[in-house]
Amino acid sequence: MSHQAIGVEMPKPVLLVEDLTVSFDGFKAVNNLTMYIDPNEVRVVIGPNGAGKTTVLDLICGKTRATSGKIQFKGKELMGMSEHAIVHAGVGRKFQTPSIYENLTVFENLEMSFPRGRSVFGALFFKRTPDVIDRVKAIAAEIFLTDMLDQTADLLSHGQKQWLEIGMLLMQDPELVMLDEPVAGMSVSEREKTALLIRKICEGRSVLVIEHDMEFVKTIADKVTVLHQGQILAEGKMEDVQSNPKVIEVYLGH
Template sequence: PSNTDFVLAVENLTVSFDGFKAVNDLSFYVDENEIRVIIGPNGAGKTTVLDLICGRTKATEGSIKFRNRELTRLREHDIVKAGVGRKFQNPSIYGDLTVFENLEISFPRGRSVFGALMFKRDAEVISKVREVAGKIFLADFLDTQAELLSHGQKQWLEIGMLLMQDPQLLMLDEPVAGMSVGERQQTAELLRSIIKDRSVIVIEHDMQFVAQIADKVTVLHQGRILAEGSVDKVKNDPKVVEVYLGH
């Protein structure tokens, strides 16, 4: 298949930090409607790969094509505009605003918190906020101040803030860290429910959660791909077993 069949084509990607290759000649491809999970021991290069895709770190070599657009030369905010959303481990929500307001200010027209709040609430934004709030299990919490939400609800709110921008590629770094079993289950449902017309890349350690959400797993080790395929395939791969036991 040609590269044009993929939403995301990462090819021969390398980044060196003072001569150390944190990502080393890496190539992988993500389809539309796919949830790809990246696993691997600490220091494998997982976070660096997401940093490279969202433009926070610049590649030393290689290319990142997103819907056939080269991302490696774009600036971070232009990559966001191109349709790439990234959630970091610590939620960046506004604690003193309500759930409704947090979602509202994330609608693309909002440039700043105060600027966005001064726009009148039109029907389009309200209906989008309601749609997203339903997906993230916060329909009954629209008037709740964000800082009063549980840890899990805060994580969902941040996913919701990204969904307000309708990213075609959503990247999440350990989305269920610190969540209860029930919240993990709901997060898996949430991710499966938003995958239509989108691709999702998740970094995750919890293999039970990985098994619930992953269409395909990429195992990184020392900046390279150690194994790739279904959860069952990579779990039983002797190379993968060895790397995990070795830690």
């Protein structure tokens, strides 16, 4: 896409969400939500339980169908696309519980996620070519599992399993990575490493994170969106959001 030089042009958002609404039996879980995520941005969505945070990820990745509104990724409308097509377009998502293959090694888990190995046909004729091996090793280094490549995944700690699943996403090289509570249940040192990992992931791609741990949010977020009852209550830098009276009221009121 060519950017015409008219003064300083703002980068086009990677993800554009406008007037997004989804109703379940008349209850609006997400209500008229508008949000723009920029290239290389780490956006963290926070809010009390039931605010609609996970539903927003479900809508973006096609797991749930919106009632109205639009979701565009790099200018392409995602609404109406299948989950598989959305992944193919460059949107990767990690759920709260890791879905890894416990009986396979770390290497095999990563290898399985290489785009060529995704289809049944691809998996049958999948060759462990140098480009696959290089990619696995590069991702393993990023997710702190270089020394664990030959271990079966069931031997990993909870935090390492979370990293492995993030690595499986990165193998597909998505341009938008969505993580649902990535540090839940992690030790302090694992949280610190995960913060480093997320800051590194956003070099060259955008990251959308749902999180409860405020200290963790502070270390990773470029921008924070506060959801309450399916609507945006506040948005901006963490320090501005934290001192916002409406946000304080919602959090202290719960």
